[in-house]
Amino acid sequence: xxxxxxxxxxxxxxxxxxxxxxxxxxxxxxxxxxxxxxxxxxxxxxxxxxxxxxxxxxxxxxxxxxxxxxxxxxxxxxxxxxxxxxxxxxxxxxxxxxxxxxxxxxxxxxxxxxxxxxxxxxxxxxxxxxxxxxxxxxxxxxxxxxxxxxxxxxxxxxxxxxxxxxxxxxxxxxxxxxxxxxxxxxxxxxxxxxxxxxxxxxxxxxxxxxxxxxxxxxxxxxxxxxxxxxxxxxxxxxxxxxxxxxxxxxxxxxxxxxxxxxxxxxxxxxxxxxxxxxxxxxxxxxxxxxxxxxxxxxxxxxxxxxxxxxxxxxxxxxxxxxxxxxxxxxxxxxxxxxxxxxxxxxxxxxxxxxxxxxxxxxxxx
Numbered sequence: 001x002x003x004x005x006x007x008x009x010x011x012x013x014x015x016x017x018x019x020x021x022x023x024x025x026x027x028x029x030x031x032x033x034x035x036x037x038x039x040x041x042x043x044x045x046x047x048x049x050x051x052x053x054x055x056x057x058x059x060x061x062x063x064x065x066x067x068x069x070x071x072x073x074x075x076x077x078x079x080x081x082x083x084x085x086x087x088x089x090x091x092x093x094x095x096x097x098x099x100x101x102x103x104x105x106x107x108x109x110x111x112x113x114x115x116x117x118x119x120x121x122x123x124x125x126x127x128x129x130x131x132x133x134x135x136x137x138x139x140x141x142x143x144x145x146x147x148x149x150x151x152x153x154x155x156x157x158x159x160x161x162x163x164x165x166x167x168x169x170x171x172x173x174x175x176x177x178x179x180x181x182x183x184x185x186x187x188x189x190x191x192x193x194x195x196x197x198x199x200x201x202x203x204x205x206x207x208x209x210x211x212x213x214x215x216x217x218x219x220x221x222x223x224x225x226x227x228x229x230x231x232x233x234x235x236x237x238x239x240x241x242x243x244x245x246x247x248x249x250x251x252x253x254x255x256x257x258x259x260x261x262x263x264x265x266x267x268x269x270x271x272x273x274x275x276x277x278x279x280x281x282x283x284x285x286x287x288x289x290x291x292x293x294x295x296x297x298x299x300x301x302x303x304x305x306x307x308x309x310x311x312x313x314x315x316x317x318x319x320x321x322x323x324x325x326x327x328x329x330x331x332x333x334x335x336x337x338x339x340x341x342x343x344x345x346x347x348x349x350x351x352x353x354x355x356x357x358x359x360x361x362x363x364x365x
Contacts, residue, residue: 001166003028003127003359010361011058012354013051013071017041017089022054024062025358028127032061044092051099052106059107068109070361072116072353073099079114079174112361114170118177119356120266120349121151121161122168127355128347129264130163133306140316143333146341148261152179152252153349154269158193162259168360182254186247195247198269201240208236223272238275245276249283253298256284256340260301266345266352273307273344280342281305301338315341 004027014021022035037054040046055069076085082100087093100111124130130149137144147166153159160179162169169176180193187195194200201219210232213221226237252263265273284303287295304315320335345352 001126001359001363003355003362006362008068008362008365009062009064009066010358011055011066011069012357013054013069014350014353015039015071015073015090017074020050020054022058023354024058024066025354028355028358030354032058039090040092041090042092044094044097047090047092048097048099048102051103055103055107066107066109068112068361068365069103069107070112070114070357072119072357073113074116076175077113077115079170082111082113084113110361110365112357112364114168114357114360115159115161115175116349116353117151117153117159117179118161118168118170119353119360120153120159120345121149121163121177121264121356122360123347123352123354123356124151124264124266124345125149125163125168126166126359128345128352129343130262132346133262133341133343136312137316140313142316142318143320144316144335144339146262148259149264150177150252150255150259150261151264151266151345151352152248152255153267154196154248154265155267155349156198158196158251159267160255162255164259164261168356179251179255182251184247185250186243192247192251196244196251200247201244201269204240204243205233205237208239209233210236219269219272223275226275241272241275242279244269245279246283248276249280249286252280252303252342253284256299256301256303260340262340263303263342264345265342266347266349268349270344277305277307277342284342299340301340303340303342306341306343312341315339 009026011024020037020039023030024032035057037050084093084097084099100113103111134145149163151161158180160177162177182192184192184195201222205222222237225231225233286298288298304311306312319337320333322331323334324331
């Protein structure tokens, strides 16, 4: 499926707790100016009316009939049947709301709803990092190609999605790849999101800072402190991002053990990747131990940060060699160095989610 050559139009929605942003895509690109409406998160009737009005206004701007509606909504939900469950940031949704069926009745076209982390990963797999990496490997003369991708989003929470061979893993309950609930070996008593989120950076920094800071300071504020070497709390800020990186690396190592593919990171915190990525790489390429204290590599594969060009060059290098086939005079190529890559999203989470929503609709149609 080549989403860049598909002429069908799909209406989309970026649903947040404060605002809804409506648009439409064709050939993987937006074709209307986005329309913003308040979410009315605590009033179901107003919220649903704004969703209908938003899609109607987008439809009115189009020169052709859309073939579907497709968008991300924060879980939990029965996405397959378009039913939204109880949502922390949209309290109006309680007890199950048949949003998909309602929109299908209103617009008489198929409606597809999915998790934002899933659609982020799907967008990166079909139109972002994965095809870009494979294209660069071709240019570098490498025989390696990648078909598996784990995408994670860093921000208020820790989300994720998994794609295998262009297929998005949905799960039997529409809630596969809920990475935020995985365990943490850095903080064994906590789930992963407690170490990989905005609140984690706030908590770690405030617990170490010597000066007084507002409790609602944002990671960008902590980043600025970290980069200001004259600030007495610079080391505290740097340490908060290092701990964040260790927690992220721990979770990614667990995920890569299962997926054996590319890892792409998106979301608001990617702007601080220079502060947390070294610790994340150190954790992924670090050690685990037997009960007797013997060290083993944390992963069978080596993980490269391919945002760094020199690391990409090593990642793309052909490490294979010819080995003999026993009992014959023939040889076969063998690469003894399994390797994976991690990088930041080049599309940005919002665009990747939009592409994912577009591709998900076309795939299902």
